[in-house]
Amino acid sequence: MSSAVEQVTPREITTEPRRSDRVFRGIVTAGGFSSLLILGLITAFLGYRGFEVILEEGFGFITNSDWSITTDEAGNVVESNFGLAAMLVGTILCAFIAVIIAVPISVFSALFLNFYAPNWLKRILIAIIDLMAAFPSILFGIWGFLVLMPSVEYWAKLINKYLGFIPLFEVKPYFVTRSPFVAGVVLAIMIIPIITSVSREVFAQAPLDRIQAAYALGATRWAMIKAVVIPHGRSGVIGGAMLGLGRAMGETVAVFTVLNIVFQVNWHVLLGAGGNVASLIILKFGDASPYEIKALMAAGLVLFVMTLGVNALADFIVKRTGKSGR
């Protein structure tokens, strides 16, 4: 019997992550990059499919407003004109109308929620507004078409009657049905919950000591809001408005149901002729030839880049408020 002492190797102490951890971190990091991958793939594939059309149309893809395609009997493209100008103008017009209507309403209701409403009411209202943000766009579209549109057309007529001398509100020929204004109002209702909740969050971050200091100096509630809350929350509200703008620009079904899509650049908000890139895609998709589909892909790419830009700007602005900590 040997008295060999069993060799005990001491446990190695290391800061090196174990294999399970390395696998875990790898998987999580890979998952984290999924958003980059998806956004990259979207750009790549839409660009790849739409490349041919964008190359063919050149700069006119953005500056022309004609959308027509002629094919011979074999299905070959004889002549095609694809221009997005009317749709782009319409998209921007509708989205801006929506933001102009929605921002004041949202800011006031955010102020109401934060500084005026009693606690029980505040909790209920926040739940309701969050619920409204989750409503599907088809609901807003159908409701807007069947319920809201008659009243909005009546308002449009009023605006035209009393403010018609301003070129923006001109209606010639007199046709106010399904105008960008109607679409803008529907979009405004859709983005109010978003802007309200962003504004509410920024207003809630207003420093309590300053609020109390303002009250202690004898300020009324409005004076306090003007001196403390609004300077603090201004850029947050702007960021929220940009988020709403991005959402309004990408909205499809709701706009499609209430807007009369016409391939002609139209700046008159009350005239019943408008456009919207997303609606164009739905409108033309049904009976599009393969070549036209490529044009639609290119239109999608333009829309994607546009909303991405607006969202990036919004994100930047909201982040900056968070950091400045005034």
Added chain:
Amino acid sequence: MTTIPTPRKPWAATPKDRVRDLAILIGALVFTYYFVEITPMNGKLAYFSIFFLVYATFSGTYQGIKRGSAAAKDAIVNSIVVVGAVATLIPIGSILATVISKGYKGISFNLFTTDMSMATPTDPLTNGGILHAISGTLIMVLIALIISVPLGILTALYMTEIKGRFMRPIKFLVQAMSGVPSVVAGLFILSAILYPITKSFSGFMGALALSILMIPTIARTSEEVLLLIPSDLREAGVALGGTQWRTVAMIVLPAARSGLITAMILGVARIAGETAPLLLLTGGGDKVNGNPFSGPFGSLPYYIWKSFNSGSEEAITRAWAGLLVLIVIILILFISARSLSSRKVKR
């Protein structure tokens, strides 16, 4: 015997103030009524706007006379703020009222037991139902959940547990992804998978597009939830000798369970009514189709869209009934998410 003095609340409204407020309110109502009657204005909008104008003026003047211009401004802003809140609530009230009042007519027993394969949207309401739509939406949502829950939660874990070098850009990308228009998500699947590979409409394509829309919602909500988990728990896990993997899997995720379920529910609520990508990708069948990989695939939003565009009275009622079902589903999801998230994080 000592009496406890009741604390004075000089800021609270005295009965006298209340009477005055009520008098201003009634005065404004009466004035509005006669004003609108006399002038050629009419309609709800006129009453609504004139009332608030008059009320703001009345209370502003009263406060101005009594307490000066700052109080007058305060009173005016007071009523403007209330207008803002009311204007936010009117649409949602109107939407709910319309959907319920118009949709209940289309709700019947056969709605939930039959599909539209033997009926057209313009048929009487006793024909056909939305079984195909409900089953289709359910299957697509399930597939979308299977795809996007792991990706969403992994993204959230990357931002809360690993906190790597790319945390900021990824946070931004998730934010940007939540702004992707739904129709673009549809076009992407169309261009990347449907045209080059499968070449036919199917429910699976729709589910893929829906998961693109769902990932950011899940990622952002999960991130918020995971940030709420106290770091004591993580440190305790590591101190007991657990690897990061075991700490996250056995401690952090179970602790955040109800919050993660809330994130999933909110994601489902986000996509349940999404229409545009389904119009591009699923082909919208009228028959119950249990196979998401082949054949046209019905869904609730597609059914609503199709019925609405058929235009006849029966078809529109069908659309409202479909919307009512959709809203009830979203409402249930929403309430369950709320009740889950209001519970405290379990340790």
